[in-house]
Amino acid sequence: xxxxxxxxxxxxxxxxxxxxxxxxxxxxxxxxxxxxxxxxxxxxxxxxxxxxxxxxxxxxxxxxxxxxxxxxxxxxxxxxxxxxxxxxxxxxxxxxxxxxxxxxxxxxxxxxx
Amino acid sequence: xxxxxxxxxxxxxxxxxxxxxxxxxxxxxxxxxxxxxxxxxxxxxxxxxxxxxxxxxxxxxxxxxxxxxxxxxxxxxxxxxxxxxxxxxxxxxxxxxxxxxxxxxxxxxxxxxxxx
Numbered sequence: 001x002x003x004x005x006x007x008x009x010x011x012x013x014x015x016x017x018x019x020x021x022x023x024x025x026x027x028x029x030x031x032x033x034x035x036x037x038x039x040x041x042x043x044x045x046x047x048x049x050x051x052x053x054x055x056x057x058x059x060x061x062x063x064x065x066x067x068x069x070x071x072x073x074x075x076x077x078x079x080x081x082x083x084x085x086x087x088x089x090x091x092x093x094x095x096x097x098x099x100x101x102x103x104x105x106x107x108x109x110x111x112x113x
Numbered sequence: 114x115x116x117x118x119x120x121x122x123x124x125x126x127x128x129x130x131x132x133x134x135x136x137x138x139x140x141x142x143x144x145x146x147x148x149x150x151x152x153x154x155x156x157x158x159x160x161x162x163x164x165x166x167x168x169x170x171x172x173x174x175x176x177x178x179x180x181x182x183x184x185x186x187x188x189x190x191x192x193x194x195x196x197x198x199x200x201x202x203x204x205x206x207x208x209x210x211x212x213x214x215x216x217x218x219x220x221x222x223x224x225x226x227x228x229x
Contacts, residue, residue: 004156006156033216035219040122040221041221042119042202042219042220042221042222043157043202043204043219044219045216045217045218045219048216056216090156090157092156101147101149101159101162102149102157102159102217103159104149104156104157104158105156106154106155106156107155107156
């Protein structure tokens with residue numbers, strides 16, 4: 001079956017711009033979570049969506065937002081980009097059961113210049 | 114404040130030997146633990162998990178040990194292979210019914226290099 005698909009794979013933006021990243025989960029997975037990975041910081045949780053509702057939110061500023069559509073596809077948006085937003089953004093989908101673990105996409109590498 | 118800590122940023126082992134990756138946690142509400150492996154330019158891949166009701170879980174060459182009293186878990190890879198070279202992330206989550214969050218909290222990762 002198809003895995004988690006993230007687009008685009010790479011992105012270069014200028015400080016102050018905004019960006020939208022997309023994630024298509026595994027078919028049947030209704031939970032989509034977003035993580036930010038920066039060197040030396042591991043994976044930091046941004047937010048989780050389930051059935052089009054934000055169910056959990058991490059400790060990120062309001063410039064980071066997201067949404068989920070009725071087909072479970074999700075987008076995240078970062079407005080007023082800062083240099084420190086340069087990171088790998090990972091999307092993960094999962095079934096309801098925690099035992100299944102997450103299935104991650106390959107990520108979107110965002111570079112802010 | 115890091116709730117999941119992987120204190121070794123890197124580990125180097127010889128092919129065929131044992132690799133031991135360590136992880137410590139501080140939140141006593143964590144009751145489910147996972148290990149993920151990540152290759153460059155790919156997303157993390159789920160490797161193995163363990164519930165707090167167990168102290169050991171084995172899957173082929175991979176074994177995870179959990180010491181609840183020490184709030185410590187470790188991943189053993191035996192025998193190590195060059196293809197195991199990757200970044201390994203430890204993650205922990207809590208029981209939602211107990212008031213915790215089931216959202217996994219990740220450590221910063223340990224880069225494992227297995228030399229041929």
